[in-house]
Each structure stands twice: as structure tokens, then as C-alpha cells.
Amino acid sequence: MVTAVTIFVDGLVYAAWLFIVAVGLTLIFGVMKVLNVAHGGFYSMGAYAAAWSVGIYFDAGLAPAGSFLLLALSAVVVGVVLGLVLERGLLRFVYGRDDILVVLVTYAAFLILENLVLLIWGVDAYPAYQPSALLGSTAIAGLPFNNYELLLVVVAAAIGLALTWGLARTRLGKLLRAVIFDREMAVAFGIDVARLFTGTFVVGAILGALGGAVTAPTISVVPGIGVEVIVLAFAVVVIGGLGSVMGTILGALIVGLARAAAVHLLPEVELFVIYGVMSLVLILRPRGLFAQAQPRRI
Amino acid sequence: MTQDGKTLLRRGGIAVAALAAAALLPAHFAAADDAPALKLGVVAFLSGPAAGPFGIPARNAAELLIEAINAGTLPAPFNSKGFGGQQIDPIVIDENGSTTKVVQDYRDLVERRGVNAVIGYISSGSCLGIAPVAEELKTLTVFFDCGTPRIFEDADYHYVFRPSATSTIDSTAAARYLAKEDPGIKSYGGINQNYAWGQDSWSDFEGAMKDLKPGLTVATVQFPKLFAGQYSTEITTLLASDANAVHTSFWGGDLESFILQADPRGLFQKEKFVMSTAETTMFRLGPKIADGVIMGARGPWGVYAHNTELNQWFRKNYTDRYGTPPVYPSYQMAISLLGMKTAYDKAAQANPKAGVEDDIKAFEHLQYEAFGTKIDLALGKGHQGVHETAYGTYKYDKATGTPTITNIVYYPAECVNAPDGIKSGDWIKNGMPGAKDCP
Numbered sequence: 005m006v007t008a009v010t011i012f013v014d015g016l017v018y019a020a021w022l023f024i025v026a027v028g029l030t031l032i033f034g035v036m037k038v039l040n041v042a043h044g045g046f047y048s049m050g051a052y053a054a055a056w057s058v059g060i061y062f063d064a065g066l067a068p069a070g071s072f073l074l075l076a077l078s079a080v081v082v083g084v085v086l087g088l089v090l091e092r093g094l095l096r097f098v099y100g101r102d103d104i105l106v107v108l109v110t111y112a113a114f115l116i117l118e119n120l121v122l123l124i125w126g127v128d129a130y131p132a133y134q135p136s137a138l139l140g141s142t143a144i145a146g147l148p149f150n151n152y153e154l155l156l157v158v159v160a161a162a163i164g165l166a167l168t169w170g171l172a173r174t175r176l177g178k179l180l181r182a183v184i185f186d187r188e189m190a191v192a193f194g195i196d197v198a199r200l201f202t203g204t205f206v207v208g209a210i211l212g213a214l215g216g217a218v219t220a221p222t223i224s225v226v227p228g229i230g231v232e233v234i235v236l237a238f239a240v241v242v243i244g245g246l247g248s249v250m251g252t253i254l255g256a257l258i259v260g261l262a263r264a265a266a267v268h269l270l271p272e273v274e275l276f277v278i279y280g281v282m283s284l285v286l287i288l289r290p291r292g293l294f295a296q297a298q299p300r301r302i
Numbered sequence: 303m304t305q306d307g308k309t310l311l312r313r314g315g316i317a318v319a320a321l322a323a324a325a326l327l328p329a330h331f332a333a334a335d336d337a338p339a340l341k342l343g344v345v346a347f348l349s350g351p352a353a354g355p356f357g358i359p360a361r362n363a364a365e366l367l368i369e370a371i372n373a374g375t376l377p378a379p380f381n382s383k384g385f386g387g388q389q390i391d392p393i394v395i396d397e398n399g400s401t402t403k404v405v406q407d408y409r410d411l412v413e414r415r416g417v418n419a420v421i422g423y424i425s426s427g428s429c430l431g432i433a434p435v436a437e438e439l440k441t442l443t444v445f446f447d448c449g450t451p452r453i454f455e456d457a458d459y460h461y462v463f464r465p466s467a468t469s470t471i472d473s474t475a476a477a478r479y480l481a482k483e484d485p486g487i488k489s490y491g492g493i494n495q496n497y498a499w500g501q502d503s504w505s506d507f508e509g510a511m512k513d514l515k516p517g518l519t520v521a522t523v524q525f526p527k528l529f530a531g532q533y534s535t536e537i538t539t540l541l542a543s544d545a546n547a548v549h550t551s552f553w554g555g556d557l558e559s560f561i562l563q564a565d566p567r568g569l570f571q572k573e574k575f576v577m578s579t580a581e582t583t584m585f586r587l588g589p590k591i592a593d594g595v596i597m598g599a600r601g602p603w604g605v606y607a608h609n610t611e612l613n614q615w616f617r618k619n620y621t622d623r624y625g626t627p628p629v630y631p632s633y634q635m636a637i638s639l640l641g642m643k644t645a646y647d648k649a650a651q652a653n654p655k656a657g658v659e660d661d662i663k664a665f666e667h668l669q670y671e672a673f674g675t676k677i678d679l680a681l682g683k684g685h686q687g688v689h690e691t692a693y694g695t696y697k698y699d700k701a702t703g704t705p706t707i708t709n710i711v712y713y714p715a716e717c718v719n720a721p722d723g724i725k726s727g728d729w730i731k732n733g734m735p736g737a738k739d740c741p
């Protein structure tokens with residue numbers, strides 16, 4: 005019983021983290037059909053900006069609670085700046101070109117961002133543990149769990165709800181759905197697709213940076229963290245179906261719970277479980293669990 | 303994966319290789335002014351996750367020592383100028399990247415840049431890849447880190463040397479320290495990274511524990527992915543286990559992330575931790591590391607280094623220059639450079655026009671003292687060093703805000719190294735024969 009509860013809690017915590025780091029990737033693909041490898045760069049820039057600013061904040065002796073706001077603020081600043089620069093300065097020139105070219109452009113952007121991290125912050129690790137340490141722990145099934153990590157479950161749920169509700173219920177969401185369904189028709193009806201693309205990319209970049217920013221207090225922020233994350237994020241969105249927020253939620257939950265079960269019950273297979281699940285899903289549903297049916301164009 | 307996806311990955315790989323190559327602009331420091339200089343390739347991680355904890359401290363040590371060796375300002379007996387009188391002209395390159403790329407860079411150093419010798423390499427994968435190429439190119443190559451014992455246990459090399467002891471010393475000494483300091487333990491566990499270093503470290507530790515405390519149970523063994531970063535589930539498993547002690551060879555960012563995630567959950571209060579490489583993190587995380595953690599430094603280096611004149615010189619000059627005390631990779635680079643200097647000086651003394659074969663002959667079976675520790679190239683037909691090591695218990699001094707180590711125990715070389723001709727794994731499996739009167 006204890007194992008079942010702990011697997012569930014561990015799985016939920018890991019799934020929440022996976023969802024936060026992957027959802028920006030799926031949003032950008034869903035709307036823009038751009039497989040954005042630079043997402044890993046947004047993650048690492050967000051993590052470094054958060055760790056760096058939190059360090060300065062605590063060194064200044066300011067109210068500890070404000071550090072949580074600083075995490076979000078770091079993500080917004082990084083996401084807006086990088087999102088605008090990359091979309092307006094780079095991606096808009098390759099819209100409509102070969103998909104592979106677009107992916108390579110985002111890949112190049114990712115490598116540039118990784119080197120930018122080295123230029124700005126060097127190779128030293130940045131720990132920013134204070135926000136995590138502030139919240140203490142809660143006993144579940146007799147075992148202590150870090151409240152900060154439990155809080156990330158709430159944050160992930162809030163992001164998931166906001167995106168799902170926003171896409172289904174708001175005017176902007178309806179416009180985005182029209183673009184997702186048929187970009188040419190949306191343009192014909194007078195929707196400003198270029199502006200929607202910019203907005204979507206910036207929101208996706210903010211979500212990527214937020215993934216890094218909220219992770220920073222639980223890790224040592226080191227060069228290369230974006231590489232690891234982009235691989236995991238791809239696995240999650242591929243399982244769920246590229247472009248589907250619901251799919252990303254389900255993909256993160258499946259991966260999170262499968263990994264937690266493996267670590268608790270059969271640690272030898274932990275390394276393979278994520279990609280094992282991905283392979284299984286792709287064998288059964290090659291376009292992912294929540295991939296939308298594609299209309300055949302004549 | 304679609305054909306497009308495969309093509310994409312191939313093209314991505316080319317793009318990565320191109321960028322990595324562009325990042326390889328060599329850094330020269332302290333160019334020698336006397337000709338002919340000895341061109342020395344210096345290789346360490348300058349980017350990537352291993353740069354901060356290992357590569358940069360090693361590179362800094364190389365810079366500091368080479369300048370001092372060229373100027374002849376090291377304390378005696380290393381106070382003569384250069385390597386056998388030759389000034390050293392170092393060419394520093396990055397170790398980051400795949401083994402294929404690391405080998406290509408090595409070839410480039412030797413064949414295009416014309417280095418006379420190479421010192422470097424932190425990753426065991428790099429060393430295993432470089433060793434046969436060093437033989438092919440007939441270039442004296444000194445590995446300063448890369449813990450795997452396989453290099454000289456599985457093959458013989460003429461041009462390759464490694465003064466630093468293998469990872470066997472880390473795991474066997476960790477087991478000795480734990481068994482002695484915590485005799486009441488009933489069970490233990492491990493969490494190590496899932497690659498050669500982590501698996502070998504655990505295997506040696508478990509084997510040594512079986513020798514020293516037979517009958518104990520292994521509560522849990524975790525092997526998370528290298529650079530996983532997220533260890534919440536593994537921490538839950540360790541908390542739920544009945545292990546009294548846990549061994550880890552985690553290093554760098556993984557070790558720091560693990561500590562930051564485990565500390566708020568009280569893991570270090572529940573279980574005694576043995577961390578074989580934690581010395582590199584003690585000055586960075588300070589109060590976040592729990593008192594009572596047993597930590598090593600891959601030798602009697604860093605805070606474990608004996609208080610000799612050389613050590614005082616090294617710590618003062620390093621700290622003044624780089625703003626932080628030298629950690630064990632700095633010492634591993636230092637002892638390797640000092641080994642090279644001793645061998646080159648010895649060869650030059652016998653023959654002022656000594657060539658590479660004379661240098662190799664002088665290097666083989668070399669014994670020298672560095673930082674108060676005797677380095678003895680006793681294994682691998684005189685190419686692999688053995689030396690003592692040390693472990694201690696961490697304590698953060700709240701009054702002064704200083705990380706400290708208490709209850710330091712030094713383990714003589716014969717207590718933690720396999721004798722010549724016996725593989726480390728077999729030596730541990732057979733009860734570590736020959737290790738007598740060990741603390």
C-alpha cells in the first residue's frame with residue numbers, strides 16, 4: 005500500500021515537472037507546426053536567469069517570499085526577449101520552407117543559446133535552493149515529500165487548465181484553433197496569423213523558460229541541462245501526440261508513473277522505461293495518443 | 303522514425319560537430335620565451351557539465367604550475383626551470399564531446415599542431431579511446447584523472463602514463479571508513495550514475511563491504527541516468543528502505559542536485575552517506591551538506607593534502623589567483639605535471655639530448671613525492687601510479703561559516719590498491735590480499 009501511494013506521488017511529481025517543461029514545445033508545434041529544438045535553450049536560459057537572480061535577491065536580504073515571484077518574472081523576461089528575437093529575427097524568414105530546414109534553424113538557435121549561457125554565466129554551477137528550502141516537507145504515507153515539488157503539481161495543473169480553457173473558451177483560443185485546423189482558410193477569413201504566430205511563440209518560450217525557472221531551486225544549474233530536457237520533452241509530446249495539450253498531460257502522467265514504478269519496483273529498467281513506453285505507444289498509435297485526424301487535401 | 307527524422311538527426315549531428323569544432327579555438331597561456339620549447343597539449347573539460355567541477359580547476363592548476371615551472375619558482379625539489387630545462391608551451395583544448403571527437407582533437411594536437419606530449423583527460427571513455435591512438439602516434443601521453451582501472455589492466459601501453467591512482471582507491475577506502483566508523487550498520491544501499499564510473503564504483507564498494515563486513519544486506523541499489531537532474535523518486539526509495547548507510551559516486555551537478563533535493567526531505571539525517579567525490583562541492587554548497595556525511599577526494603588531495611611547503615605554495619597561489627581553493631582535480635593535474643617534470647628532468651640529467659624514449663624510460667616505475675604523498679608508478683609495467691588516499695567526515699562550522707573535515711583517516715597505498723599483476727575486481731573479490739594493518 006505504501007509503495008502504491010509513494011509510486012503515485014512520485015509519479016505525479018515527476019509528471020508535473022515533465023508537463024511544465026514540455027507544454028511550451030507542444031503549444032508551438034500545435035499552432036505553428038514548428039518542431040522547436042530551441043525549447044531546450046529556453047529551459048536553460050530560464051534556469052540560469054532564475055538561479056542568478058534568486059542568488060542576488062537573497063544576498064540582498066530581501067523578503068524570502070518574493071523569490072517565488074522572481075522565478076516567474078525571470079521566466080517572463082527570458083521568454084519574451086528570446087521569443088521575440090527568435091521569432092521575429094529568425095523564424096519568420098523560414099515559414100513555409102522545408103520542415104527540415106525550419107527544424108535545423110531552431111537547432112542552430114538552441115546551440116547558440118547554449119553558448120550564450122556559457123558567455124553570460126560561465127561554466128560554474130548556480131545553486132538557488134532557497135525557495136525550495138523555505139517550504140519544508142509534508143509526510144505522505146509516512147515519508148517526507150518536499151513541499152516545493154508538491155507545489156509544482158499545482159503549478160502544472162494550473163498551466164494545463166489555463167491552456168485548455170483558454171483554447172476552448174476564449175476568442176483568442178478560437179482564433180488559434182482556426183489556425184491549427186486550416187492556416188490558409190484562417191488567413192482567408194482575415195485572421196492575422198503572423199501576429200498569432202509571434203504571440204504563440206512568445207508564450208511557448210515563456211513556458212519553456214518557466215520550466216527552467218521553477219526547476220532551478222531543486223537542482224544545481226549547470227551547462228548542458230537543456231540537452232537532457234529537450235530529449236525528455238520530445239518523448240512526452242510524441243507519446244501524447246505533437247500539438248495536443250491534453251496529450252502532453254497524459255504523456256507526462258504515463259511517463260511519470262511508469263518511471264516511478266520502475267524505480268521503486270525494478271530499478272534496473274529505469275533507464276529504458278521512458279523510451280520503452282514511447283516505443284510501445286508509437287507502435288500502437290504512430291501519431292501519438294491524442295493526435296488529431298489529418299484531413300486529406302486534394 | 304521517419305526517413306526525414308533520420309536525415310534530420312544526421313544533419314543535426316553535423317551541425318553539432320561544426321559548432322563544437324568552432325568552439326575549439328586553442329587557448330595559449332604563458333607562452334614560453336626560450337626555444338626550443340616543449341609543446342604540451344593540455345586537455346580538460348572547458349565546457350559541458352564536467353567543466354565547472356573538474357575541467358576548469360584542472361586547467362587552472364595546469365596554468366599555475368606551468369608558469370611556475372617555466373619560471374623555476376616552484377618549491378624544491380621542483381624548482382628547476384622547465385621540463386628537463388625545456389620551457390613548456392602549452393596548448394589547451396576542450397575535452398567536451400563524443401569520444402570520436404576527443405580522439406580527432408588528439409590527432410589534431412599531435413599531427414597538425416605538433417605537440418611533443420599531451421597531458422589531460424577526465425572521462426574514462428576519453429582515456430580508453432586515446433590510449434591506443436597515443437601508441438599509434440608514438441606520443442607521450444599522461445592521463446591525470448579518468449578513474450577506470452581497465453586502461454592498464456586490460457592492455458599494455460608504452461607511451462601512456464597515469465600517476466593518479468584508479469577509482470579502486472575511492473571505493474575500497476570508502477568501505478573501510480564506513481565499516482570502521484559505523485560498525486553497527488546492518489544494511490546499506492547505493493545510488494550511482496548509470497554508466498561505467500557509477501557501476502564500477504558501486505561494484506568495488508559492494509565487493510569491499512562484503513570483504514570487510516560479511517553478512518550485511520544490500521537494501522537498495524539505484525542507478526539513475528547520468529545528468530538526470532531529478533532524483534525525487536530515488537530519494538523516496540532510499541527513505542523507504544532500511545539502509546543504514548548509502549554509497550554514492552555522484553559528481554558535479556548531479557551530486558549537487560541530489561544533495562539539494564535530498565536535504566529538505568531529511569535523507570541525510572536518516573541515513574549515513576558516503577560520497578566518494580564530494581570534496582569538490584563542499585565549498586560550494588557549505589551549509590546545505592549535512593554534518594556527518596563521509597566524503598572523499600579521489601586521493602589525499604584538496605582538504606586532505608598534507609601540509610607541506612609545496613601544498614602551502616599551491617593553495618595560496620591558486621586561491622589568490624582564482625578566488626577559490628584548489629579541489630582534487632587541481633591536485634590530480636598538479637601531481638601529473640610534477641611526475642612529468644621529474645621524469646623529464648631525470649632523463650635530461652642522464653642525457654642532455656634525451657628523446658621521447660629516454661623520457662619514457664625515466665618515467666617508468668618512477669617514484670616521487672608530491673604534496674607529502676608518495677606517488678609510485680608500480681602498476682601497468684611502471685605506467686600506472688598508486689598512492690595513499692583519505693576520507694573524513696564533513697562538518698559545517700556555523701560560527702565561522704566554514705566547511706570543515708573532521709576525523710580524517712589516511713589509507714596506505716597497499717590497503718586500497720590491487721598489487722601489480724592482479725586486476726582490481728579480482729583483488730576485491732578475493733578479500734583484498736596483501737592489505738595488512740590497514741586503518
